[in-house]
Amino acid sequence: MTTDLIIFLGLGFVALATAISMLASRNAIYSALFLVMNFITVAVLYLLLNAAFIALVQVTVYAGAIMVLFLFVIMLLGAEHVEASPGLPWQGPVAVLLGLILAGEFGLLLFGREGTLAQDLQTAVEGFGSPASVGLELFRNYLIPFEITSVLLLVAMVGAIVLTRRERKESR
């Protein structure tokens, strides 16, 4: 177990460091790249959990597609260098409050209820996380959510077109 723990701690450290760097960097392009690194680190964590399929989907969709979209938006606006904005007046207090609530929830989960997180996990069944098992599970037990996903994606597509078309009309 110790090797796993060392790898986990190392990856956790990298994930945290990239997340903080993403927030701290002044240049939006750097922020985006730190987020990509963060996504990839999280993917390796999934890999450690024996979920290779999810890990690679994470890289393909989040790091490879959504972040490219972000990068385009940043380049599109020509807004790489973010000015130090004064921010909204109520932003700070609300952030602190939400952070405290989250920390409280973590504490409750970790220490409050004995035996929920502390117990040993069951050994994964044979073939767990394999693409075939993901496919079967998806079509056996999650068929309706899967089908709704396609409608959701369709709506997203229509929405994107409607929004960009209106923008184009206005700019003319």
Next chain:
Amino acid sequence: MDIPHLVEWTIESIVIVVGLIAGFAYLTLFERKILARIQVRIGPNRAGPWGLLQPVADGIKLIFKEELIPNRADKLLFVLAPVITVVPALIVLAVVPLGPDMMIFGHNVTLGIAGDVNVGVLYIMAVSSIAVYGIAIAGWSSSNKYALMGGLRATAQMISYELALGLAFVGPILLANSMNLMDIVNAQRGLLGWYIWLQPLGFIIFLLAGIAEVNRDPFDMPEAEQELTAGYHAEYSGMKFALMFMAEYDKMIAVSMIAATLFLGGFWGPFVEQIPLLGPVYLLIKTIFLLFVMIWMRATLVRFRYDRLMAFGWKVLLPLALVNVVVTAVIVLVGG
């Protein structure tokens, strides 16, 4: 992990990396020779017999060149971009099985790094989607209008053709019922078992999308010399330029090798079962053949205009790839 395993890994990793570097060097020579022949010229023939030392001479020259980093560039990302571009090109082949298991010095050796993982095809998708960043960063960090334009064009083109590429994978997966490349190769024993016969459209879509993904002619709009000077690597010189070039040529090798694995039976060929060492040789021959096809296309076809290039990707290849998936699914359902 025991010591023999580590030794095996080290040797195999170094052989693959050195192979890819040498492959890049000699692919440039191969390309120049073939282009010359097609244009009724001779091509490089001064450095060594048949110009065989030409890549070595080019390499030495590039190392001793002065490298410039433009004043306005983002220096850190400018230096990192070639590295970020090259690494995906090197590691994408990790999931391609290079030959059958064989005994070497009484030791069971698996050729290839991770040919037997159950998500091999998805790994290729993931790595090729990361490959976009090197080019986008190179274009952005140069702080040059041509480079930025080229980088943006290349990124938009790569993501557009990645869809057709991803959907072209679905055909072989449906036929083999596996994303494991070893399984896909093993399902294609014998010439008639090759998936190109069952997936001719899929093969063509894969090859075209692959060439577009590598930004090669006729899809080399991002590098169009006449209007963008060199696209995203306009400001790169010396060894950094060579690395950008290496990424492009190693991606060519990768696309060819993956196409050979998915559609042309991979390492299988006559007598491989008796002499397993023939496996990698067959794979290499198939790869070189596909590389020749790519160079031949470069010599024959002219560059697409950018709007037509995007239209071809979205309005021709993507719908065709979708149709291919549905038709394959129906045929497998009825036939199998």
Next chain:
Amino acid sequence: MFGEAHMHDQWIFVAFFLPIGFIAAAVPIIAARILGPRKPNPVKLSTYECGVETVGDTWVQFKVQYYVFALIFVIFDVEAVFLFPWAVAYNQLQLYMVLEGVLFILILAAGLFYVWRKGALEWS
């Protein structure tokens, strides 16, 4: 030293291969930095624009078209990723599951058709 039973050896090999790839990319850059000459001057380091001095900011606003393509790309990328497990489990699926997969493709093909008809795929 490595090798928990649940972690596949091959992924460790990939993790082992990755730094070797990085080294292969970094060595030429470092070698060139040591071996190559360095005599910079302002003209050499200026931005290359065919000899003409560059005007204005490089990072200007771009066509919205790039953004539209990227958005549609994200959607179809998700679709392709969903089709992979469907294709792998294909021989174990029941008929209605297969048809659900085809329906999934058709719904998104309809989306593509809509985008096409609305002219969002035109590059102009």
